[in-house]
Amino acid sequence: MTATLGGTPTIVLVGHGMVGQRFLEALAERGLTATHRVVVLCEEPRPAYDRVQLTSYFSGTTPEELSMTDMEFIKDHGIELHIGDPAETVDRAAKRVTARSGLTVDYDTLVLATGSYPFVPPVPNKDAEGCFVYRTIEDLLAIEEYARSRATTGAVVGGGLLGLEAAGALKGLGLTSHIVEFAPRLMPVQVDDGGGAALLRTIEDMGLSVHTGVGTQEILTDDSGAVTGMKLSDGSELATDLVVFSAGVRPRDQLARDCGLTVGERGGITVDEQCRTVNDPQVFAIGECALAADGRVYGLVAPGYEQAETAAATIASDEASFTGADLSTKLKLLGVDVASFGDAHGTAEDCLDVVYSDARSGTYKKLVIGRNGELLGGILVGDAEAYGTLRAFTGSVPPVSPEQLVLPAGDGASVQLGPSALPDEAIICSCHNVTKGAIRGAVTDHACTTVPEVKKCTKAGTGCGSCVKVLGQLVTSELEASGVEVDKGLCGCFSQTREELYEIVLALRVTSYRQLLDRYGREGAQDGDGCEVCKPAVGSIIASLAPTIGANGYVLDGEQASLQDTNDHFLANLQKNGSYSIVPRIPGGEITPEKLIVIGEVARDFGLYTKITGGQRIDMFGARVEQLPLIWARLVDAGFESGHAYGKSLRTVKSCVGQTWCRYGVQDSVRMAIDLELRYRGLRSPHKLKSAVSGCARECAEAQSKDFGIIATANGWNLYVGGNGGATPRHADLLAQDLSDAELIRLIDRFLMFYIRTADRLERTSTWLERIPGGLDHIREVVVEDSLGICEELESLMTAHVAAYRDEWAETINDPEKLSRFVSFVNAPDTPDPVVGFVPERDQIKPDLPLLTIGTRPLEGSAQR
């Protein structure tokens, strides 16, 4: 590339979308950001984000989470990013770009990555209020707002991939939804008639109305100009409050046209195999705005990424070319799998179709087989399990017959083709063009042992995500093949997992940690003292099974006391200076004035710092060990009990005020929260358990961020599971809908007991749900459909727990032997720990930290014995 005389050469990127961002990364990887000034003009009000996952915004993904731009990356590479400032003109003679703000930049290399715009058919009133397109985060925000405030019905024009996504989103927003498609079937580009029929049935079963073979002729409006419906080409009218156009996209090539670059007949900036425009070697075009050398405009992200790499390589004077790409797609819409790959429509000469179709279950699978038996492509509707493997086999002869690949499991002939059968050149991740060989290399040469590590190392799986399943299978089989003993043992003392230990304890009624260690521990660990990892884990297993296996459920009983983490041992939370905090249970967050006064009095009398917690209760900090029983005694006397703020057990069940007071409430959320908190209190589990109950869909109790969250509906309760706050937040998944009180409780009983049984130590329900094979579907099968036949057992385990519950604080203050442990010094029970000191802050106390740095401090008159 020619450099500006005397200066650093400048690369200007117009468009900071998915492909633009990928181009920047490719520049950085090649060291070009160090040798070039890089200026980016970004039209949207936010830097590049994941457009492919756009629809996940409606299932709770925030715009921030969709972002693909690491600002550190931009800063570290000295990239000048101008957000909200689009390029308006390009002067190719002067090699100058002018942006809307008036900013001008002289370039040596110009890269256009302006993407596409949604095509809106020129029907009358297409710009009426209530008409939208579906392309940017801003579009979604506008649709959401309009749907919430002004619409009950929505219609999507276009039944392609994006149209179905948009229709799913409208349905998710609570609108009655219609899809209007001009072609005779849905997803006309990806599927054939058979696939379209299977898809249609499933989508209609979900309550979406589909109108195929009709076009939109006119948008109907009311006097104020807002949408009221549409007129269709068959003469009928469809009433709707909102219209989303999703009738295809067109390359954004206006800027290129204006500066005299060649564009294709149907749009797209014409480029060569290096992604250079055919008119100007200084100007490149990549992504959806480009008309590639094979004469196609690609509307998918994977080919765009390849073009980004090609352009960056060319700028770095490396060999690279983009000659074409695969158009495979997989989509999971409202739970229906749809996938197509390779030559899905069988356009090659002499090819044959192998079709399996089951109209009843809405499953349709077609494979296109070439003359020599090679797999050319296919369509999968309703069951796309095999997509990852099949896609990777495309172009080669699969090792088993095609019939076996499409027949459903259980019909004898079916074969599950593992990824181990794939050749090394097979592309596993088409978004990032990662081969099976590269993934194997990540495991064997780069010592990656987990899917997240492999993702980081190869980028595989970080695009559309459709290859992650195969990725997981590959990583495991590769690890096993390379002889890596994946030690799944709990710790240095046990080679079993927590789940296996649970089964041993339950089956053999083992009530003693020592017995378990000596019989089932690793060789060198038997007869030893265990460790800080397995002791609390086993302590927790024994505690959660106590009534069933015949152990004492009291965690300070006998040997159990020695297994507990310090917090459980002192039934309070250790603070940084050695003092403790105390959290009484306040079920559902509901509390009487009298009880509030007691908490106030206790805190005042013992000089404790008080704070309202994030869990709708009150924490009192700064108690010395020897004060704990005295404080509990006062609290227990007033009707309080331990809130288990310390244990890996049920914490709080938060509630909103619900139907009783709130004008929107449809169920009594407070009562349900109290019932649940009292039912599951004290239940020891692999990690802490949190819950919340909201009285309506407004969700003031934030139930969807809880391990089990409940949202009231007009007909009962919806149960969500696997939510999490913390460092890696996760929204909970809907497990079951419209449950009665009894059904709800029964299902939670089963869910919790199944979790306690199978989770790893310190694994929240969120990570557990994502780890276990089959995920949510598997959990639903087990706890709703009872596929393992264990539901009765799970329920009876819970019944036993509920019946055996006793308050740990009350139990402790009534046991003089246990009480004797609550002293700072065994030889001076009346002496407080001198390093626990406090200083004032905002009218309360806080730990005196300088006191801790002193280490030792001579004591006057310290008591001895």
Add this chain to the structure above:
Amino acid sequence: MTLASETTTTTATATATTVQLRLTDGWFAVCDLSLLMPGRGVAALLPDGHQVALFLDRTGRMYAIDNRDPFSGAAVLSRGLTGTHQGHPFVASPLLKQRFDLESGQCLDDETVRVATYEVRAR
């Protein structure tokens, strides 16, 4: 004062009933042996204000180290969980979980850190 970081700790088998700690000026009686529980510690206050964490393992051996957690400054090591690491007894701080060898006082997670150890016996 015996800040006996370099001396090895002797461990005694519990035959008698009073737990004693070796200080510079002789054996110091702490408490009755029955107050120790296998696998858990207790804290003892020394005449000079120092604090000692005392532990008993499942075979009846006793260990004594300084009670101060050098990482946080809090006097809490007696409240940690104990265990065996490669045949050696240790306690894990209840605050940030660093482990200390009960015989040498050596921190197993940071070789530059060591706590004082004491000779302990039961008479």
